[in-house]
Amino acid sequence: MAKKVSLKIRRYNPETQKSHLEEFEIPEKKGMTVLDAVNHIKDTQDSTLAHRWSCRMGICGSCGTIINGKPALMCQTFCETDKGSITVEPLRNFPVIKDLIVDTDNAMEHFRTAMPYTDIINRHASLDKEMIQTPEQRKKIEQSSQCIKCMLCYSACPVVGHNPNFIGPAAAALAYRYLEDSHDEIPNERMDSLTQKNGVWQCSFIGECSVVCPKKVDPAIALQRLKTMGVLHVTKALLTKRKK
Ligand code: FES
Incomplete structure (x- = not known):
């Protein structure tokens, strides 16, 4: 049978x-x-x-x-x-x-925080000139470029469960991908967006997002790196303001 x-x-x-x-x-x-x-x-x-x-x-x-x-x-x-x-x-x-x-609409909205559209609007881009990237520069964004927006990481994240306004793992990994891209020309604007109240600080590094990711993107590590970048960004902004 x-x-x-x-x-x-x-x-x-x-x-x-x-x-x-x-x-x-x-x-x-x-x-x-x-x-x-x-x-x-x-x-x-x-x-x-x-x-x-x-x-x-x-x-x-x-x-x-x-x-x-x-x-x-x-x-x-x-x-x-x-x-x-x-x-x-x-x-x-x-x-x-x-x-x-x-319904993934709310989580999808968080991808705006990463400002992904600005990668295309490169201020120094020209149709006559190639935007060359070395294999080493490409390698830096290889892992974080693999995200397929399947939302498994949002489903695994207890912080998202507690606070749906948290930007969440995939949006953070996407932001990290753009910040590490040698073509990026707006790191300050991107960091301003990521260091808001519901930004990278909300992550408590439980790491389940990376465990469930089918593409091994590792958003948990991306978030910790963004926190370090965020501290530098906020400190720099404060010091610059004080000098004025
Ligand atoms: S059907 Fe496309 S990821 Fe499963």
Whole structure:
């Protein structure tokens, strides 16, 4: 007899505002990911099941959920049937819209703090001249450039859970990426933005953001480096002000 995979999926009905775990059983397939299993349930058992996905290869960042209690991408997590039933729930620290779909708008707004758009508006950029970067300069921003905005780090962060206004791990890692970029010409504006009340100081370095990051971006370390840069930035600003 074909082996079965059992999944408990948290369903949320926005009309009644109630949630419950619903159990499904599907035939086991070799190499099946949690995303494959959830898609199979939607295709064959309950078309009302709501979840997000797109690339199936850990690139688009849209399939983040809580799998067996931990934030993870469904497309990068295999169904380990020997460990019993698999529980899939929506990401923590976000309002749930329906079933496994959460509202990430508030967290996405925090990316403005990193001022990512200004990288393109380089004041000395010219169409006639290449903006050369050495391999060493590129290497400095390699790790922090890998973020796919999957929001697993926001879901794992207890500070975000306590204070949704905290800029959060991914926005900080993005800011660090721009500050370390040899093309950056507005470090002061960026640091002004990052050292506000809900900026980098809020991080208590628990480090869960880096543990769950599927791309090994290490936002926890980026945040600590930003704190050091922030101290220098604020001190410099104070001293400059005093001289005036
Ligand atoms: S479906 Fe794109 S990251 Fe999982």
